[in-house]
Ligand code: FES
């Protein structure tokens with residue numbers, strides 16, 4: 032039994048500990064907002080937050096996230112924005128970012144993690160953080176614009192949050208191997 | 218499309234959750250059928266287009282498939298326009314596969330360009346019936362009333378009655394013939410041409426949009442399939458014992474052997490079925506399969522490309538001709554010839570193919586994202602051996618598609634689900650991995666194009682030869698097919714718009730080795746690349762700006778008729794009078810893009826602009842790209858497209874398609890390549906089959922031309938001019954001419 036917090040609720044999973052979180056979310060918990068795109072950490076479609084940090088759930092075994100706090104697109108709304116949406120979701124609607132929409136859960140999760148770490152990112156920081164998320168429909172230009180808009184709005188709304196203490200610019204996308212190593216080291 | 222009928226009082230509506238008193242327009246469901254079948258059987262046949270409930274809520278059907286182009290907004294938007302409905306009170310439901318809808322095939326950028334009028338007529342029929350109902354109530358002529366924003370208004374008294382109140386009255390009327398109704402004047406449009414709220418935006422942003430991959434059913438198995446690595450290959454034997462030991466794996470099933478011609482059938486192989494995706498994937502790793510590869514294992518794409526290039530340097534079979542090329546003595550000094558190649562390309566939609574099926578005796582329910590619901594349904598009927606009158610035993614539910622680009626026109630993945638559901642007697646969801654998608658696709662054909670022309674004294678060219686050679690799509694159905702049909706040769710090849718006195722367009726016969734498919738803009742990719750590159754090369758040779766060379770070649774304002782060159786031109790199934798090859802619109806657009814992007818500006822060393830143009834799928838698109846080439850690395854700095862697609866329904870989605878086309882074209886030009894060695898695709902996932910990422914995306918601009926012309930297509934026409942605009946820019950920045958795609962064979966991208 033692997034326990035975690037999922038979108039602020041406690042969850043226990045009785046699955047193969049090696050099962051990537053992506054399949055546990057989609058097949059076991061029926062949370063299908065998190066998408067499969069490559070299964071290899073290369074496209075970002077499966078991005079979720081683990082303790083507020085963007086992570087590729089397709090290569091993150093559930094064993095690696097035991098006792099951690101997971102947020103998926105279904106839990107991204109933070110009641111700060113219109114319609115109970117996060118600043119990122121509000122901006123995504125405003126700029127009509129999605130085409131097919133399939134990559135967009137992952138894009139929004141990555142963007143939200145970026146803004147959490149860097150409230151007012153510059154172009155380079157946006158690109159560096161977002162280039163792991165593929166959009167085959169080609170919505171990149173709108174994603175950039177939406178992130179900038181969300182950054183301006185959320186910083187006005189929240190000023191800077193305390194989570195940032197101790198974090199400097201580099202926003203890391205952890206993959207499971209990194210996390211597993213960290214855990215082993217700990 | 219079949220005739221529009223008032224189906225408001227049919228018994229089946231209740232089953233489908235439509236309340237009594239609603240006004241419902243459907244299409245031609247014969248009453249005898251409606252009465253003969255039980256209500257339950259009819260519930261999935263519900264083929265209404267417009268339903269107006271007594272509370273005024275309007276439900277509109279979108280009968281075409283959504284893959285990101287916004288059609289689930291645009292189709293209802295057109296109906297609502299003619300209906301005079303308030304968009305706030307409109308909701309949209311997705312049609313199931315049903316031949317009664319007329320064409321549902323969402324391909325060839327056809328939804329609006331081919332069906333604009335018939336979709337408008339649906340809304341107009343409903344509006345006239347509501348107006349008639351109000352006129353009856355007021356006992357006046359219909360000319361004294363007018364529908365306006367969800368009400369019908371008495372034009373003299375100003376009284377009004379809501380659509381909801383009129384619904385039960387309209388429900389009793391006989392619809393006017395759809396050809397008889399009066400459509401609105403363009404000037405009166407209040408929804409068409411406006412950016413309204415996108416139907417699926419809320420769900421997508423909330424992570425609630427449902428794609429084929431997301432279907433979950435009780436007792437469902439998830440299947441992953443190992444397919445023959447070489448097309449036409451067979452399973453000789455397999456050992457499933459280790460796979461079956463994985464916890465969660467329920468069964469291992471060999472799919473039926475299939476042979477060439479491959480049609481749109483599955484490729485066969487061995488399936489692992491499990492309770493969850495992870496178990497299925499783990500089980501798959503443990504399968505041991507012995508293959509017989511078959512004769513397509515002789516195929517090597519790099520050698521093959523050279524072969525095609527050699528072919529097009531020889532005279533081929535005539536496609537179109539004018540004047541006399543072959544008795545002309547070319548003047549070497551003024552003559553240019555060039556050979557261009559494009560490799561196999563894959564669609565790589567973000568959502569890999571997936572389909573879920575339940576098969577129960579001779580009944581079948583399917584959930585899939587498909588571009589061609591009716592074709593898929595026929596394929597499934599054939600697979601299940603259903604008689605013609607049993608086709609409606611198949612319920613095919615259409616989900617959103619996470620991208621498609623032509624891939625999801627083919628029903629192979631749907632038939633796989635049906636085959637496995639039938640064998641396993643449980644609901645089965647077939648999911649494709651990214652590796653499956655990249656290695657077992659329907660590829661844009663590897664190709665070579667050749668162009669030759671002689672410059673004329675007035676800065677134009679003549680004695681033009683265009684040739685191409687590529688495996689034709691017809692091979693899917695006919696193993697002997699070796700050349701493209703005239704229809705396929707109409708894609709930016711046989712329809713050359715230049716003012717030439719002497720012309721020869723030729724094709725070559727080519728063998729096929731992998732499954733060919735329609736990839737966004739199809740043969741316009743290679744034909745457009747060759748044409749756009751060659752015009753730039755001619756301009757360089759003539760020492761003219763590329764814009765000027767385009768203008769000179771296009772010549773006087775006129776409508777070009779390729780039929781005059783003895784080519785049977787199909788014009789994308791559009792009427793050539795209503796949708797002419799109009800050189801004025803072409804020149805205007807080339808001037809527009811050149812001015813907007815300022816392509817003749819003086820640039821720093823190592824930078825260059827490139828432009829290109831192609832008319833395709835009834836629309837005109839020009840592209841301009843600025844690049845920098847430093848230390849063997851190409852950086853794309855700025856991109857523009859200008860589009861004239863006639864009447865625009867949803868402008869922001871047209872812009873979005875153009876933005877997407879620039880990114881898609883960037884992927885093709887810089888990195889697009891599927892290579893085949895001994896019949897096997899070499900690429901497997903995004904690490905070795907890269908597509909454009911955010912770090913490669915420049916500043917982008919879209920210029921939309923306002924026009925009253927009938928609408929052209931929009932999903933595909935943005936793509937063809939992009940790649941040549943990039944390689945032309947590279948030439949002007951570096952003096953390196955790229956005739957063989959992709960660019961990353963030579964430069965870092
Ligand atoms: S599915 Fe592509 S990174 Fe996880």
Ligand code: FES
Pocket residue numbers: 129130131132133134135165166167168169170285567619620
């Ligand atoms: S919106 Fe379709 S893949 Fe990004």
